[in-house]
Amino acid sequence: MTDLDRNLAAVHERIAAATARAGRAPGSVELIAVTKTFPAEVVRAAWEAGQSLFGENRVQEAAAKIPDLPGGARWHLIGHLQKNKVRRALPLFELLHSIDSRDLAEAVDRIAAEEGLFPRVLLEVNVAGEASKFGFAPDALERELDALLALPRLQIEGLMTIAPFADDPELARPHFRALRALRDRLAARTGLPFGTLSMGMSGDFEIAVEEGATLVRVGSAIFGSR
Numbered sequence: 001m002t003d004l005d006r007n008l009a010a011v012h013e014r015i016a017a018a019t020a021r022a023g024r025a026p027g028s029v030e031l032i033a034v035t036k037t038f039p040a041e042v043v044r045a046a047w048e049a050g051q052s053l054f055g056e057n058r059v060q061e062a063a064a065k066i067p068d069l070p071g072g073a074r075w076h077l078i079g080h081l082q083k084n085k086v087r088r089a090l091p092l093f094e095l096l097h098s099i100d101s102r103d104l105a106e107a108v109d110r111i112a113a114e115e116g117l118f119p120r121v122l123l124e125v126n127v128a129g130e131a132s133k134f135g136f137a138p139d140a141l142e143r144e145l146d147a148l149l150a151l152p153r154l155q156i157e158g159l160m161t162i163a164p165f166a167d168d169p170e171l172a173r174p175h176f177r178a179l180r181a182l183r184d185r186l187a188a189r190t191g192l193p194f195g196t197l198s199m200g201m202s203g204d205f206e207i208a209v210e211e212g213a214t215l216v217r218v219g220s221a222i223f224g225s226r
């Protein structure tokens with residue numbers, strides 16, 4: 001067993017324990033192994049250890065790594081997407097977590113139409129209102145949701161957030177709870193499930209699972225520090 005095997009197993013166990021603590025169904029949370037900055041050999045070792053879902057935050061870096069992995073590997077874009085990278089990104093990723101403005105949503109919709117695609121996306125929410133972070137302000141999202149839902153190509157499956165950095169993972173809990181509450185309001189209003197909640201990273205994924213995450217994005221707890 002390598003460190004990577006052990007780390008992956010430990011993260012899976014911690015997810016399973018948090019899922020059970022929260023009274024949620026086993027297997028209701030999927031782990032995204034975040035491979036940004038790590039070379040393709042490392043990603044391949046994770047694949048060989050059984051991991052098949054990977055997250056990258058840059059289109060360019062992902063495009064370089066993806067061909068080195070078996071075709072069964074699945075990739076999610078978790079970082080900010082620049083409009084001039086949309087066309088390149090669309091065929092690479094099965095889910096875009098980071099639709100963070102109406103402008104970007106419209107660009108993705110338009111380019112997807114040109115390419116004949118119906119991309120699956122999440123709307124990124126800046127729950128804590130941090131100036132340094134991308135994402136919709138919660139009240140802006142409530143206002144703009146109808147316009148976003150009218151974009152014919154986007155399949156909006158849920159919400160994503162990044163909690164503010166903190167040493168104590170408990171401090172992330174109110175932000176995760178707020179994202180889920182926002183989702184519940186949007187779902188009640190539209191009748192759409194928005195069933196995917198992408199929240200939780202190495203420092204706080206157990207709290208995120210307790211608060212309803214369906215996707216956790218974990219890098220350093222699996223691969224070591226960057």
Ligand SMILES: *Cc1c(COP(=O)(O)O)cnc(C)c1O
Nearest residue numbers: 034057078201202217218219220
């Ligand atoms: C890097 C990154 C992660 C993973 O961070 P770790 O702390 O290494 O687990 C998760 N989400 C996003 C958006 C990231 O950029």
